Amino acid sequence: MKKILFIISLLLPYISFAQMDTSEVHSKITDVTVFYKGAQVSRNTTLNLLKGQHLIVLKKLPAELSEQSIQVKSIANAQILSVKTQSSSVTVKEKQPIKDMQKNIEEKEQKIRVLLAKQQVYEKENQMLWDNRLLGNEQKGLTVLQLKEAADFYRNRMNEIALENLRIQKDIKDEQESIQVLNKKINELKADIEKTYTEILVTLDCEKAISSNIVFSYFVASAAWVPYYDFRVEEVADPLAIVYNANVFQSTGEDWKNVKLKLSGNDPLLKTSRPELYKWYLEQNSKQTVTRESYSLDGSAIKGKVTDKSTKEPIAFANILLMQNGKQFAGTTTDFDGNYLIKPIQPGYYSLKCSYVGYKPMQMNNILINKDKLTFADISIEASSVSLETFEVVEYKIPLISRDETSSGSTISREYIISRLPGRSPESIAATMGGVQSRKEESSLITTNFISNDLQRNVSNLEYVIETPYSILSDGKDYAIRIKETKMVVDYHYLAIPKVDADPFLMCNLINWQNLNLLDAKYNIFFKGTFVGESVLNTNEASDTLKLSLGRDKSLFISRTGMKEINDKKINGDNIKETIGWNVTVKNTKPYPIHITIEDQYPITERKSIDIKLNETSDAKVETQTGKLSWDLLLKANERKELKFNYTVKYPKYIGINAD
Template sequence: MKFIIVCFLSFGLWSASAKGIDSKVESVTIFLNQAQVSRSSNIAIGPETKQLVFTGLSSMLDPNSVQVKGQGDFIIMGTTFRQNYLTEENLPDAVKSLKDKIELLEGKIANVDNQQWALKSEEEMLKANQVIKGANQNLGVNELKAMTEYYRIRIQAIKDKGYELQLERRELDKALKKVKNQLEEQHAREQMVSGEVVVDINTSKTQMVHLDLSYVVSGAYWNPTYDLRATSSAQKIDLLYKANVYQNSGENWENVKLTLSTSNPSIGGWLPTVRPWYLDFFSAAPYQNKLAMPAARSEAFEPVPMEEEVLMESVADYTQMSEGLTSVNYEIALPVTVLSGGKEVTVAIREERVEAEFLYQSTPKLSERVYLVAKTKNWQRLDLLPGEMSVFYEGGFVNKTYLNPEGELEGLNISLGVDQGVQISRKPVRDLTNDQLIGNKRRISYQYEIKVKNNRSKSIDIEVFDQLPLSKNTDIEIGEIALGGAQRNEKTGLLTWSFTLEPTMEKSMKFGYEVKYPKDKRVSGL
């Protein structure tokens, strides 16, 4: 067995010694903004075979990514990628269906035209026959009456049928125009130029050989989404990791082995080089009237809007995760179909049970509501990517939020919604709030009372947040009167009360502060 690969790009044309290859997509690895497609085929070759042509490939193929491997007693001399503008290989099913409809409608229109022509010929013949008979025969009254009646009935029937055919033709024309417009849109969407990879080979024997072809295409992406489910009976949350997969490469991936990778090859794998950094005195350059340079073209792939989510059967139990040096791959064992230009396909790729601490949180200054929050632990081990997350609690939908693990260093706090069973209020203490003038200073004091009541049948852990103002001017002095047991963050002014509240119990916290500033000034923010 000989196995030689020589991959370089050249340009060639079809020849008598070229053989087309009908290959099948076996596997696809989808990165965050492109995909690598792997095809294979078995084909018979002989000494007369000089070229093997993989046809019906995506026109969005990256020629630099083409790799060809072979098994058999032959030599691969080189590869060529080219666009085939002469044929429409690998037509999508939607295009084939539209073309069939056009052919059917055009056949019906031709049939209508033939009937109209036949009716018109018959009418002209009747009129001509009437003139001939009238000129060559002396007709009696009864004969003339019968002939006139016959012509009248027949001409009327021809006119009625002609009108029906005219209406039918009008409707057929409308339908044909509509289908042709759909075909034009589909052509534009599918980019009806197919790609071809030409493999130059050399062999001295007739044999059956195996070829593997791989290449990278643009127009494909996947992005993560999450379903988070929590119940009050467990100190854990279930996280379902899903992938929305889309591709518009022009080729259908049917029942393929799918791998999802967190790698982004378009960023590049080379570390930028640090160049010498020179300083010099500024010298104004003489004015030159130069045309503005065009803006750099963005290489970012623009994702197609999702029209409708297609939720596939969960395949998380059939997904194998592997970690590389710079990425994570999710290899799905079950076959998956992703059609070109179709709807996003949602695949469940992973399920995790995450330890969490359930507690209540509230900021009554902003909202007198109490929220149940799940504080997750050890989330870093999940290697999550940013994405939308749907939150469910006790089987009910709570909200949709955005998960950004990169911005959370200490832990992920996930809101599970408002709990009406815990009440909170924040009111100013009127008799302890006053405004005084002392010399050239104005002194204003504020005091508030926060009350929390647990109406649930079990004890709860709760955190309550408020704040003290911060001064940006040395003439504005801020002092604390009381903190009511709160922990104060000196940098941010945040006040935090953390405590356990037993069933039916109520807790009150009072805090206050004072502000001093020159009496002839006005302070913003109070």
Template sequence: MKNLFIISALFASMLATSQIEVNTSIDHVTVYREGAVVVRTADVNLTNGTNVIQLKDLPNGLQSNTIQFDVANGIRIIKFDYRYLTPEEVDLFDLTDLGAQVVAIEEKITAERDLQVSLAEDLEFIRSNADLGDFGSTQNLQATDEYMQQRRRELRSAIRESERRLEALQVEGQKVRGEMALRESEMGQPESIIELEVASDRARTTAIQFSYLSKTAKWTPYYNVRATGMNDPLTFEMIGQIVQNSGEDWEDVTLHLSTGNPNLSAVEPELPVWRLGGGNYYVPSGQTESSGIDVPRHGSFQGFVTDSKTGKPLPFARVELKQGDETRILVSDEKGEVRMDNLPTGSYSLLANNAGYRDLNVSITVSNTPNLTRIKMGSSLESMNSSIEVITGGTPAQYGDAHGRAGDRRDILQNYRRGYGDFQGGNSWQTYFVPRYQPTTTLYTINEKYSVASDGRPIDVIVNQQSREAELFARIRPALSENAYIIARMTEWESLNLQKANMLFYVDGAYLGARFVDPSFTTDTLSLALGVDPEISFRRERINAMTSTRTFARSTFERFQYEIVVRNTRPDAIEVVVEDQRPISNHEEVGVRDLSAEGAEMNPDTGIITWRRQLPPNEEWKMKFEFTVTYPTSQPGVNLPR
């Protein structure tokens, strides 16, 4: 009776626990400056009581301590376990039938080869005995000769038919082997799941949401700063460059970009007692910035498998790529092409085999640069060896098919840092993002969905566009540079919420340069050098170089006179600021005196001389300044222009 009670209780417990397998999909991804949090959802039908849910479609290598769940009221999480499926749980493909097909095809191939040997022996027998024997009359000889010729034709025809059947059998056998190779490759890939045990207070259909952290992802901001006219507002286009290699592609998902860092600890450090003396090693030091994360970039393998003699594509050839303990199996298609993306860069051992051809075993390198690998296989019946040819930066479409015919040449490299010159300004940009300011970070929600492949290649996402009134002028420092620079000066720029980033500057659609901007070191007025203005020309000349020096008993007197000429070749007027300088003396024996700088502002502490003027189009502006320097004759090493 006691055993019967235990069995009944165990049976009731099994009935109360429901096991469910569900597929999951990515709902959205929050990408941080270092790392990303992926949020997945799954719709499940729960029974009343305990349910064990197997959540599938996950990348391998998740960190269990970063997995979090969000379930509805009335559902209690009991436990969860992230693990790989055991061989008993994996629905492995049965290769028995495919193996039997290969054996049957091999038997047919053996039979055809035996038939060819027999036909060749008959043909040789007829050839050897054609001139033997006594055929009697001429009529008998003629009849025998006709028979021999007819028989030779039949045998040669039978041999050709057998060769065609043999070739077809080899292709069929290679096709079955190719299918076996693909199945074998699939079987070699581990599959991970999250096994979640929950208790529900009633039967229901509900959604379960869970998230996990991927450390091999990040985003980096940069700005396209545009000025379309000297009197128009300055436009800041914020671009987020996203890169990830998490092991799963983010396909058509909603993206959030956060300025935070999910890897930071919330534990505040404590200050220990700073004791001096032997055996004490603590020394307080300032904070150090994170060196950032390195997202490994993947490459791709593209190849052509061909006959080394004829150039004919070889379909269904098996190609193995081995790196370390991991082997990837590929099979060429009907065009002889073979391809695999998302391969870690580095050296691989390539093994190619095909029925009727010599095996090829070589080393190749997978890099970030696309390469086309021609795998030329030599027939096992010929002396020509198998070989390999790597064409850097190529694809089958660029370098033609297996016979060398040129295909359409296309540029396969993507320009990830576009200037977005084709976009038109307007309020429509504002719909791309929704910023949410949190206590320590800013979160940007990108309303347009994007796809980001797990290959370490960056993609650009439009975050926002904001415009601010700015004062644009041209600044010239002729003593240091031969170029005039367009300067944008803005007040009340803090509402832009600028991030530390590179800025790419465009004026009237032309790219003028780039620089890194850190807004934390900016004053109340933000000044940005947008780049060189080629439409402002100028020259600076010393006009008294030959007669400027006079020497007395103990002192030398030098007089410096300079002329600066600026011309505006723009079609409109522009404010021009010219900055030059005269020296400042740090010695009592060296004296500097200003003589003239008409129309300029003088800063006596720095020696900076500044002229400002609204310069009309096609107009020239001349300015002069003059100063004298007196120094001891015994000190000729004063750093003055010579």
């Protein structure tokens, strides 16, 4: 008796579900908030319910959605009793269209065989006519009338055969193209069959009959966005144009079509609970530390190409599923060239499944996805006339030669890029040099929206609300969104270090740049419409003035030559005395005044046996600790300026030095 009661208690929830009015509904994505890592997807659908309790089954949702993140908005005149989830797959009823299309393909293939048979008959008839083209015999020739009738017959019949063959060829081509379309549709449907989905079960108690929308949301990890900027300068007298851009990508397994996007600088994966202080026992070396996960600019990804094993030809629209612990993590299809890309991916071990109609399905195991690295996995599948459900299993092999730097280097987190990004040496020097004059007044801003958008600042970070609907497919590719352009009056000035590089570099200072709501990101530099380089914006290291290097400007003339009339080397006993002089010439070739800082140096020493004396500086600012000389110049249009400096070095003979 106790066992019976126990079994009844287990079945009671299912019995109560069975007694409810169950509605299986499909919903539509309306809004998506994309974070640096992950996205919150909002859906809605219409409900028409009678008074009483109802079970609403929200179908075909991503397998990777976070159950803890599900939110269902309240409905007027209805109470939400519970929200649960369950896994699901395609039903037998939903597989029926595949069988119907396969039958259609068989009928079309049979039609092609009939057409080919007709074509062979026509070809044989045509050959027979050609073989019997010689009429009459040697003893008796044909009359003119007979010859004309025979020629007309041959011409008309051979024309009929040729036209009929052309029609057959066209019909065969049409049927083949139709079969390709059906195979593509079958492949798409089979991709759905192989996928697992999540269903959200919502139990409602309606006070009365209602007709209302149910709005719900959930979090998925396989999505992200990356900000980047374009800094554009036409002339030094013009304002700086800052174009705000974003790359959005996702591999959640569902396409976002015509949705309202919101780009957020938040990271929902970070803990929101406040930190705590614990006892610190000095003798136990138990110092408390805080670990912060760095933001990823592009995140981990896997890409590759699917090809025919025998012909090596690429296979378009093949289904790719990324699995982890037997569960589907993400999925996509190959493009026309057989390429696929899944991005972003959390680090870990994965399996990759590939299938296509007419080919043996394949599964590749033990693929290690490293943090912020690109992993390559090419797939070759073998053609098969028999439909197979069993996957050929192979082990992933690491490529001997990486295809690009991101697949073999260290991680590409924001902090790493900012601290380790290889600089173009003169530009990297220019980006950190002094000689900057700042305006005290606040810079003016002129903003142009490329799309309808709204900037919202919540308690923790920035959000861009994109009012214009966008479509972001689940293919891991970057979808560029050009948000807005802001024009800002800035301080332009040039910086030249002719000892290192003959070209001056255009610099600009952004005063009160915090009003621009800039994020840590890469930025591209355009000068007079030409791309001149890229760099990384690190707002954490910036003060009230943000200094940017905008690249070279070869239109200014700068030269650095030795002064032969001063250069001298004398030997006096055990010592050598050298005098070295330099002449730096700069000319403003612009039709307007410019501010330019010239930097050079003279040697310094830590040896007491070496004596260095700076003789002439042309009123340079001298830093004795570093040996740096700098001149801040305001040159009028076409003005030319010469800067001279020289120094004397006295050192023992036994020391070999290069004083120039």
